[in-house]
Amino acid sequence: MVARVARALVAAVLAIALILLGRMTPAVADAAADEVHYTFTGGTSVALDWRGTAQDVRYGLTTDYGQTATGTAPQWTPISSAGPFWQAQISGLTAATTYHYSIGGGPDYTFHTPPAAGQSFRFDAIGDIGDTTHFSHLADTFSAIAADQPSFVIMDGDLTYANAANATQTVVDQHFNDVMAWSTSAAYMPAWGNHEWESPAVDDLRNYKGRLLMPNAQASPGSPETSCCGDDWGWSTRVASGSSRIRSRTPRRPGATGRRRPAPSWPTRRTIPRSATSSRSATGPRTPPDITPETARSRAFSTGLARPTASTC
Numbered sequence: 001m002v003a004r005v006a007r008a009l010v011a012a013v014l015a016i017a018l019i020l021l022g023r024m025t026p027a028v029a030d031a032a033a034d035e036v037h038y039t040f041t042g043g044t045s046v047a048l049d050w051r052g053t054a055q056d057v058r059y060g061l062t063t064d065y066g067q068t069a070t071g072t073a074p075q076w077t078p079i080s081s082a083g084p085f086w087q088a089q090i091s092g093l094t095a096a097t098t099y100h101y102s103i104g105g106g107p108d109y110t111f112h113t114p115p116a117a118g119q120s121f122r123f124d125a126i127g128d129i130g131d132t133t134h135f136s137h138l139a140d141t142f143s144a145i146a147a148d149q150p151s152f153v154i155m156d157g158d159l160t161y162a163n164a165a166n167a168t169q170t171v172v173d174q175h176f177n178d179v180m181a182w183s184t185s186a187a188y189m190p191a192w193g194n195h196e197w198e199s200p201a202v203d204d205l206r207n208y209k210g211r212l213l214m215p216n217a218q219a220s221p222g223s224p225e226t227s228c229c230g231d232d233w234g235w236s237t238r239v240a241s242g243s244s245r246i247r248s249r250t251p252r253r254p255g256a257t258g259r260r261r262p263a264p265s266w267p268t269r270r271t272i273p274r275s276a277t278s279s280r281s282a283t284g285p286r287t288p289p290d291i292t293p294e295t296a297r298s299r300a301f302s303t304g305l306a307r308p309t310a311s312t313c
C-alpha cells in the first residue's frame with residue numbers, strides 16, 4: 001500500500017515538473033521564416049512580411065518583446081511558391097524608434113519606424129535588380145547596402161525579372177531571400193517596373209503587391225486586370241533633411257570579368273525582340289534575363305515619388 005502511494009506521488013511530482021518545464025521552455029520556432037522584410041506604412045506603423053508556417057510575430061523595444069502581432073494573408077497572394085505568406089500590419093508604434101522582433105520564435109531582428117522630420121538618415125536606391133542566381137555580383141551589392149545601415153532602400157522597379165526568358169518563378173523567392181542581407185532591418189520601399197506586370201502569363205503584380213504594402217497606396221487607371229487595383233503607387237510626401245545618400249549599382253551579368261564598366265551594357269540588348277521574352281524553359285540551362293525595350297508608359301505604375309519620363313532597360 002505504501003509503495004503504491006509512493007509511486008503515485010512520484011508520478012504526480014513528475015507530471016507537475018513536466019508541466020512546469022514546458023511552461024518555462026522558451027518558445028521554439030514553428031519553422032524557419034524566410035523572405036523577411038518590411039515596409040513603412042506610416043510615421044508610426046510598418047508592415048512585416050514573411051513566408052513560412054509561423055503566423056505570430058513578437059516585437060518590442062528589447063529582446064523581451066512584450067507584444068505580439070498576428071500575420072494575416074496579404075490582399076494579393078503571391079504566386080511564386082506555395083507559401084504560406086503572411087503580413088502583419090503593426091501600428092501605434094513610436095516615431096523614429098527601433099524595435100526588436102521575432103517571427104515564430106525565430107531569430108531576433110530589428111525594424112524601425114521612419115525617421116522624424118529634421119532627423120538625419122541614410123537610404124540606398126537600387127533598380128533593375130534580379131536575384132543572385134542570375135547576377136553574380138548582386139550579393140556584393142546587397143552586402144554593401146547592409147554595411148551602409150540605411151533606414152530604407154528604394155527599389156525603383158524591375159525587382160526580379162521573373163518574366164524574362166529562361167527565368168522561372170523561383171527567382172522571385174530567391175530575390176526576397178537575397179534581400180534579407182538588409183531587408184530585416186531596413187525598410188524595403190518599392191516602385192513597380194514593367195517587368196513586374198507586362199507578362200501576365202508568367203509573372204504579375206500579385207508577387208509584389210502581396211509582399212510589399214505601400215503607405216498612401218493609390219490605384220492607377222488602367223492597372224492590369226490581374227492584381228488590380230490598389231497599391232499601384234503611393235508613398236509618403238514627407239521630406240526629411242540630413243546625410244542621405246543614394247546608391248545606384250547595376251548587378252553585372254554572369255561571366256563578366258575585368259573592371260566594372262562605368263555604365264551598364266544592357267541598353268545594347270534593346271535589339272532583342274520583345275517576343276523573345278515570351279518563351280520560357282523550365283528545364284534548360286539558365287541564362288541571363290533578356291532585357292526588353294521600355295517606354296515611359298511602361299513605368300506607369302512607378303511611385304509618385306520620382307516618376308521617370310523615360311527608361312533605358
Ligand SMILES: [Fe+2]
Pocket residue numbers: 128157158193313
Ligand atoms: Fe529595367
